[in-house]
Amino acid sequence: MIALADAEWLNPLIGLLQEGQLLLLRSLAWLGLAGSSHGQPAWPWASRLSGENLLIDLGQARRLALSLVVVALALLSLMAALAWKRRRWLFVAAVPLLLVLAPWPDSGVVLVPASPTSFHRSPTGFGAEAIGRGRALYAQHCVGCHGVDGRGQGTLAAALPVWPPNLSGPLLWRRADGDILWRVLHGTQDRHGASTMPAFGGLSDADAWALIDFMKAQGAGQSLRANGVWSQPIGLPRAMVRCAGREPRPLSAWQGQRLRIVTTGPDSGWLEDPRMVTMQLRPSSGEATQDAADCVIDSPAAWEAFALIAGTDSLAGTQLLADRDGWLRARSAPGAAGWSEDDLLCRTAPAPGTVPAAGPSADGLGALVVRMDAEPVRFLKGGFIH
Numbered sequence: 001m002i003a004l005a006d007a008e009w010l011n012p013l014i015g016l017l018q019e020g021q022l023l024l025l026r027s028l029a030w031l032g033l034a035g036s037s038h039g040q041p042a043w044p045w046a047s048r049l050s051g052e053n054l055l056i057d058l059g060q061a062r063r064l065a066l067s068l069v070v071v072a073l074a075l076l077s078l079m080a081a082l083a084w085k086r087r088r089w090l091f092v093a094a095v096p097l098l099l100v101l102a103p104w105p106d107s108g109v110v111l112v113p114a115s116p117t118s119f120h121r122s123p124t125g126f127g128a129e130a131i132g133r134g135r136a137l138y139a140q141h142c143v144g145c146h147g148v149d150g151r152g153q154g155t156l157a158a159a160l161p162v163w164p165p166n167l168s169g170p171l172l173w174r175r176a177d178g179d180i181l182w183r184v185l186h187g188t189q190d191r192h193g194a195s196t197m198p199a200f201g202g203l204s205d206a207d208a209w210a211l212i213d214f215m216k217a218q219g220a221g222q223s224l225r226a227n228g229v230w231s232q233p234i235g236l237p238r239a240m241v242r243c244a245g246r247e248p249r250p251l252s253a254w255q256g257q258r259l260r261i262v263t264t265g266p267d268s269g270w271l272e273d274p275r276m277v278t279m280q281l282r283p284s285s286g287e288a289t290q291d292a293a294d295c296v297i298d299s300p301a302a303w304e305a306f307a308l309i310a311g312t313d314s315l316a317g318t319q320l321l322a323d324r325d326g327w328l329r330a331r332s333a334p335g336a337a338g339w340s341e342d343d344l345l346c347r348t349a350p351a352p353g354t355v356p357a358a359g360p361s362a363d364g365l366g367a368l369v370v371r372m373d374a375e376p377v378r379f380l381k382g383g384f385i386h
């Protein structure tokens with residue numbers, strides 16, 4: 001997770017770059033000037049502005065931000081020249097001067113190679129069903145090289161010219177989803193054009209998106225197993241929720257509220273809590289029994305997806321907390337007596353000016369909730385606010 005406390009301006013800058021490029025692509029598509037690739041408008045150029053590199057190279061990001069300000073000034077100068085006849089030459093002369101003096105960033109850092117699908121958005125929404133489908137496809141096509149746990153130690157790995165990367169590290173979060181899609185479907189090459197990973201052109205687009213969902217869910221679980229935290233933020237998988245007597249609704253309908261996912265019935269001791277909406281997750285579908293909470297997620301796919309993300313084979317007894325933005329933030333292991341701040345597994349630096357003030361009398365869950373709210377996830381992935 002990236003703490004941006006030092007660089008509050010970076011978030012909007014990267015957002016601006018991303019939105020600007022998306023707007024350009026949409027306009028081209030609207031004018032009929034962009035082709036199509038894998039079901040969405042294709043990015044027509046071989047490069048794009050890179051959000052991910054700016055995250056790493058703050059100096060270049062600063063130069064880019066200043067250059068954009070200077071370009072804006074040059075445009076203003078041009079407009080002034082049009083409006084103000086008497087001083088026109090002054091404003092006209094200022095334009096090239098400004099452009100020469102702008103602290104242009106290094107194009108090698110700001111521009112990165114793009115694929116036609118660089119700006120594609122995943123149609124699956126991190127759905128539990130897609131994660132399950134991705135799991136089966138991964139076992140079939142990818143496990144030989146990337147390994148059961150995605151760490152790149154499959155049985156074929158040692159014989160490859162390039163070692164497969166660790167898919168549970170930051171890699172998948174740093175890349176734009178569309179670029180991952182392209183690499184899975186079209187393979188990867190080294191600098192000399194030699195193939196490093198084969199293309200999986202036989203997969204459908206939906207299959208490739210499902211694989212990406214699975215790899216992220218698995219990566220989150222592996223990170224929890226290996227480091228005890230979710231090193232990269234992970235969202236709630238999409239699933240349907242049934243609340244007493246109402247039509248099923250998607251989990252995303254609760255966006256804006258804190259959610260607690262429990263894997264046992266209320267008879268096992270937990271109480272509804274006014275600070276959050278409690279949902280009971282059950283491994284099989286069927287009519288609600290007596291020990292069900294008011295709101296129930298009962299799909300085998302959702303159970304599997306949550307188990308994968310929680311990095312456990314036996315999910316029963318686990319509780320998970322999601323924040324108001326839909327990020328999974330905390331877990332309480334089976335048999336734990338209660339919540340404490342240590343259960344916060346996805347941490348960021350507190351937003352400037354917000355001091356967590358739980359107070360000594362607050363209970364463990366209260367302290368956790370205060371910290372969760374004071375430290376929202378502010379994370380950028382390939383320029384997308386993830």
Ligand code: HEC
Pocket residue numbers: 137138141142143144145146156160162163164165175179180183184188189190196197198200211
């Ligand atoms: C023959 C071995 C092999 C198989 C099979 C394989 N991979 Fe890879 N994969 C690699 C290697 C090697 C790399 C590193 C390529 C490089 O960095 O040039 C890689 C890289 C990747 C990356 C990272 C790409 C990036 O952006 O850097 C992803 C994601 C990935 N593989 C997913 C998959 C998926 C999904 C499958 C199954 C559909 C799969 N791989 C099957 C060997 C394999």
